[in-house]
Amino acid sequence: MHDRKALWVVRELGLPTIVTTCTSCRSTHHHPTGKFRVNASGKLLDVWLLIGCDRCGRTSKIPLHERVHVQSLNHERLLRYEHNDPTLVRDLTMDTALAGRTGYRLDWTGTWALDTDLPFHDLDDPTSLQVYVRFELPAPIRLGKLLTAGFGLSRSAASHLVTTNRLHLPTTLDTRVREDLTFLVTP
Known part of the structure; x- marks a missing residue:
C-alpha cells in the first residue's frame, strides 16, 4: 500500500484588524484604507500607511519612513508608495515586525x-x-x-x-x- x-x-x-486606539472615538479597530501618504520636505521624505477607524472613519497614519533622504529609498518602492500599490498595502498590513515597532497589534480573527x-x-x-x-x-x-x-x-x-x-x-x-x-x- x-x-x-x-x-x-x-x-x-481578509486582512487582520489593526488594533490601536482612535484619537477621536477611542475605538480600537482599524482597517487599511489602501493608501499611502508620501510627504516631501526638501530632500527628506515621510511615508505613512493610512488606516481608518472602523467606528468613526477617522484616518490615522502608521509611520513607515520618517525624515529619510530621497536617495535612501529604492526608486521602485517609492513609486509603489506613490501609486498606492495594493500588494504593498497588503504586505505591510500583515507585517508583525512593523506592528511591534510602531506600537499596535494585529487581530487575525476571521x-x-x-x-x-x-x-x-x-x-x-x-x-x-x-x-x-x-x-x-x-x-x-x-x-x-x-x-x-x-x-x-x-x-x-x-x-x-x-x-x-x-x-x-x-x-x-x-x-x-x-x-x-x-x-x-x-x-
Missing part, C-alpha cells in the same frame, strides 16, 4: 479558513498520511487548532495522537505557526 498525501491550505478571507483536499481521512487506515499545510497569509494559528479543524478531532484526541506517536509534528500543539509545514500521521 502507498502512503497517502493531503494538502491543507490556510486560505485568506481572516482565514482551512481548506482540505479530503473528506476526513480515516485515521485508523493502515497507511501513513502525510499532510502538507500551505499558508496564503501569515496568520499565527495554534497547530492544535489546525488539527482540530482539519481532522474534526477534539483537542484531547489530537493530544492523544501525539503522545502515542501516531502524529509526528514539527513543533508542539500549542505553538503558533504561520508558515508552510508538513506533518505525518502513522498507523
